[in-house]
Amino acid sequence: MSTDLGLDTLLVRLALSLAAGALLGWNREELGHPAGLRTMVLICLAACTAMLLANWLLAHTVTPDTTVLRLDLMRLAQGVLAGIGFIGAGTILKQGNIVRGVTTAAAVWLATVVGLCFGAGAWPLGTAATVGGLLVLQGLKWVETILRRRSYGSVTVEFDAGRTSHAAILAVLEAHGLGLSSVTIEQAGSTGRVIGLGAHRARGSAWSLALLAALHETPGVERVVWEEAA
Incomplete structure (x- = not known):
């Protein structure tokens, strides 16, 4: 986890999270699912901000004179992932005997993790996860249409x-x-x-x-x- 939090670093990480959330949200918005463009962007941006805050706390807590440090910053990210479950659950709808929105809930979870990646400075990982998510949402839907026989x-x-x-x-x-x-x-x-x-x-x-x-x-x-x- 990098603690270099210059203005350029902050802007790049936030921009990447905005772009990733917009790409994932565009897919959901186009298909008319509950968590659309703005929801995904806000989720990804919030997750990124949480990780940037963790970086900031680490940079301003650890000093050369520090001898004893008991600060588990990963609890912040764990809290974000736990809290996002409420939003994910809200996208799952039961209409009669049919359940919809499970894929959207999974996309919400992915957007959160992508935001955490960009917030932590893991740009290659966040980019790869975004591309992989789009391939799954777009590509596998096309494959599923071909293979599905029921x-x-x-x-x-x-x-x-x-x-x-x-x-x-x-x-x-x-x-x-x-x-x-x-x-x-x-x-x-x-x-x-x-x-x-x-x-x-x-x-x-x-x-x-x-x-x-x-x-x-x-x-x-x-x-x-x-x-x-x-």
Whole structure:
């Protein structure tokens, strides 16, 4: 950890953290995720400032006359990483049975670490982490689109239990190739409900429209909702 904190050093480190946060935030902003451009820039800038403060404290605490020093400056960085968990958790949203925002939370964590790197003067490491993060966010999304053979989502079916059964609904889902990873079965009086979370191999809207049509044709089905995971 370098303790050389001239004005030029401060400006360079802060500028690098601003640039890294802007690059990571641009990716999230473009895709419409909760933690966008300004959020990422502020997070990265705050982390950089925290490490610069640690450097400043070290430079102004250690002197040639110092004989006993008990100052754990790394606790400052640890506190930043622990505190950022609250922001990361806030980007994770649960909509129905589908969880979104986990990748954005990971990007928030990365922006924090990048800011700490630049604040500590580890410019090559911070630059490499920024480039690696962009490659993962941009490049692997393209690769994932090519390799991905399944689409994920949740289906909710409400029906008259006097005219059909939970087993019949599950049979329709199975017949249309929906591999269920979890199923919730409910019944209140004469109304039954099946909530399933799973994956199917077909892509596009044709499959989901065919599933909705087949479920609506099942006797007793009153309401069907399919929610595709992004």
